[in-house]
Amino acid sequence: MYDQQGDWELHPLAGASGDAYMGIKSDEKVFFKRNTSPFIAALSAEGIAPKLMWTQRTFSGDTITAQEWKDGRLLKKEDMGSPEVIELIRQIHESDSLLLMLKRMGEHNFYPLDFIEQYFVGLAPTLAENHLLNEVIRHMEDAIDKDFYDVRRTVCHGDLNHNNFLKSHDDHLYLVDWESVKVADPLSDITMILVHYFAPSEWMDWFELYNYPINNSFYKRVRWYSMMNCLYLIKQYYLEGRQHKTNEYIILLKTIYEDSTN
Numbered sequence: 213m214y215d216q217q218g219d220w221e222l223h224p225l226a227g228a229s230g231d232a233y234m235g236i237k238s239d240e241k242v243f244f245k246r247n248t249s250p251f252i253a254a255l256s257a258e259g260i261a262p263k264l265m266w267t268q269r270t271f272s273g274d275t276i277t278a279q280e281w282k283d284g285r286l287l288k289k290e291d292m293g294s295p296e297v298i299e300l301i302r303q304i305h306e307s308d309s310l311l312l313m314l315k316r317m318g319e320h321n322f323y324p325l326d327f328i329e330q331y332f333v334g335l336a337p338t339l340a341e342n343h344l345l346n347e348v349i350r351h352m353e354d355a356i357d358k359d360f361y362d363v364r365r366t367v368c369h370g371d372l373n374h375n376n377f378l379k380s381h382d383d384h385l386y387l388v389d390w391e392s393v394k395v396a397d398p399l400s401d402i403t404m405i406l407v408h409y410f411a412p413s414e415w416m417d418w419f420e421l422y423n424y425p426i427n428n429s430f431y432k433r434v435r436w437y438s439m440m441n442c443l444y445l446i447k448q449y450y451l452e453g454r455q456h457k458t459n460e461y462i463i464l465l466k467t468i469y470e471d472s473t474n
Contacts, residue, residue, distance in 0.1 A: 243279040249391055250267075251313065254313040254314075255390065260387055261386055261388060264277060266278050284379050285379055289409055292374055292405055292408075292409045293410065293421070295421060296385050297377065301372070301387075301402070304367055304387070305398040306366070307366075311395065315395065319395050322368075324440075325353075331349075336450055338450070348443070352440070355436060359432070360429075362429075363397050363433070366395070366396070369393060371404075376388050399430075402418075402437075403441050404437075407438050407445065408441070408445065412464075442465035445457075
């Protein structure tokens with residue numbers, strides 16, 4: 213157990229902000245995570261996340277989970293259009309059992325204005341004062357109508373980065389890092405992948421593989437959530453000091469915005 217952690221040799225995992233470790237004891241490997249989403253139990257049961265072994269609360273009030281360690285590889289950027297990635301995402305979005313479980317845990321619907329509010333949390337003053345970004349935000353606020361509320365909300369991972377997909381040596385694909393999970397329009401999840409990994413000319417090919425239903429509100433919601441995810445990436449890359457990537461997504465945002473106003 214974790215309170216006997218002296219028996220474990222702990223190795224911090226890169227990119228996990230000090231909250232995730234590989235634990236080794238004798239021939240056994242375990243994935244330790246501090247304060248992960250309690251939703252991980254349901255995901256483990258569905259085979260979407262590695263098997264949950266146990267959960268324990270520490271004296272400091274943190275919750276420690278131990279999951280089965282899976283040797284394998286993280287996906288690469290070029291894997292994000294593969295049929296198995298798309299099928300896993302669709303499985304999550306279409307799961308009524310996962311949606312029911314997440315709602316039972318108290319997760320409320322995440323609406324467009326909630327995404328905008330989240331964008332402003334911790335936003336650098338330079339970006340908060342940027343004329344183009346604020347013009348886009350005003351346009352997005354004005355564009356929200358009943359079509360954005362009259363959609364089926366699903367379980368959304370909230371951070372569909374290629375580094376969060378693990379392909380095990382036994383050829384099973386897992387999705388990890390569920391700290392941003394929410395109940396939202398699935399297009400908020402999908403457009404995160406599209407703006408990050410694909411040119412706009414390739415987006416409909418992705419939707420076709422997903423077999424996403426095209427209705428009257430589809431195109432305006434795709435534009436809206438793709439702009440939202442561009443804003444998130446601009447915020448992230450600016451904070452990381454990656455000016456070239458920041459500019460790249462400002463250009464993409466401007467292109468989508470101008471297309472939506474023509």
